[in-house]
Amino acid sequence: MTIKQLSVFLENKTGRINEVTKILGKHGINMHAFSMAETTDFGILRLIVSEVDKAVEILRDENFAVMLTDVVCISCPNVAGSLSAILEQLASKEIFIEYMYAFADGDKANVVIRPNDIDKCVEVLGGCDCEMRKF
């Protein structure tokens, strides 16, 4: 079970992230998760949002460079060692993780993973102690 992540190209400029969140807020789009990958002069804002197709459309209208990427989001117990066990499984099946970001929420921890081989990743995760979720 994969989900669509929204990636936005941003210059490193004060207030630029807020431009994106403001536009999404204005259109009633909720953000479930996001992370920022940055270099010295630009960054890639990665978002999981409520209405991804609508978000793409409105951000494109505002001249942002955006794209969609398939990722997996898992929810696992928020206890020591649970993520490690899952990553162990992925590594043993030769699945390479390009990037990931996570957030804990009560007794659950959510992890967004961008693997090199998404179909194989989904298959392996099916056998792990976690649940793949949609928002």
Place this chain on the structure above:
Amino acid sequence: MIWNPNKECMSRDEMHALQSKRLQKLVTYVYHNVPFYRNKMQAMDLAPEDIRSIDDIVKLPFTTKQDLRDNYPYGLQAAPASEIVRVHASSGTTGNPTIVGYTRKDLAVWSEVMARCLTAFGVTRDDTFSVAYGYGLFTGGLGAHYGVENLGATVIPASTGSTEKHIRLIRDLKISGVACTPSYALYMAETLEKMGLTKEDIGLRIGAFGAEPWTENMRKEIEERLGLKGYNIYGLSEIMGPGVSYECQEQDGSHINEDHFYPEIINPETLEQLPYGTQGELVFTTLTKEGMPLLRYRTKDLCTLTNDPCPCGRTSVKMGRIVGRSDDMLIIRGINVFPSQVESVILTMPEFEPQYMLVVDRVKNLDTLQVQVEVRRDFFSDDLGRMLAMKKALADKLKSVLSISADVKLMEPGSIERSQGKGKHVIDNRKLV
């Protein structure tokens, strides 16, 4: 001291006569050896006999950098290949460099005019003098090098880079003079301080600075920090290289070696010749060049010519500081850079919009160039590695075309300011004038 008083202190009448004789000979020479000039003159219904004195120079056609490019590589060369003993090249806007061939006599003239410059700066055969211009296709290194040798001083071919090693040599070999770009001189001062040395630890007396525009404030700073006296030396590879003009001890304008390079100031719009004291575009005619002689070459440098008598005793016409350009050329770390060069590179890469901005600055006394470019929407990738590879690919291409490294900054589509009409492509934050 004056290297060649016969020429440098000639009366104005004698100079006029010499220039007239040399111009007549030059025009006949190019008419018969360079089809480009013959065709131009024929189209103007002009024959070599129509040039009777130097004052007739206004009848002659101009030459531009574009003409050099259009006739790449050897179209404007007048001497047969067998007479050419050396070639230098400078960067060109479209990737084609400007090729300049020198005959043995051209090199002798070059060493002569360089010796005049160095002597005016106070260099003598007892000095050890280091050349810290780049050696290679650029005319700075070898041009200055053979001038020092001709003068009879000891030359240290330091070239650029290895600054600490160079400073140790200056100290240990008691080097008394150095030729380099003014920004490199400041960089040397900084390195000296970083090494825990002071200007008293080295014995530099003389700096021959050129290949890029600089200001009186820079001169003061360099002189103060390196403990030397800094003199301007001007030249351009199309005409010869360094040595076209030079400051004397007065440090007030640069004497032009006008028995070899005849200067004019023109209005860049009307192309009309302007009188002494008026600012305009500097134009040179190579009166004695054999390899690639040029008639009325438009340098695009803006300055003023004066013919007031100089207390140093030299009678030659002087040019003031270069105050700007009549085109959009930038001089960055001594290298000529045209925005159109950057544009031509960007246009070959579909990843980028044809929008760009060059931001030039001077950080720690070294010129920096940042090229801002917009990433096309379709080429944006969530993969950071791919984005960085895109950036590096552009930086590599720019380096090979410009000969200097540029810092590429990837920008969001639509973020570079669009202008109506002629696009603004340069922000120069250096304080030069």
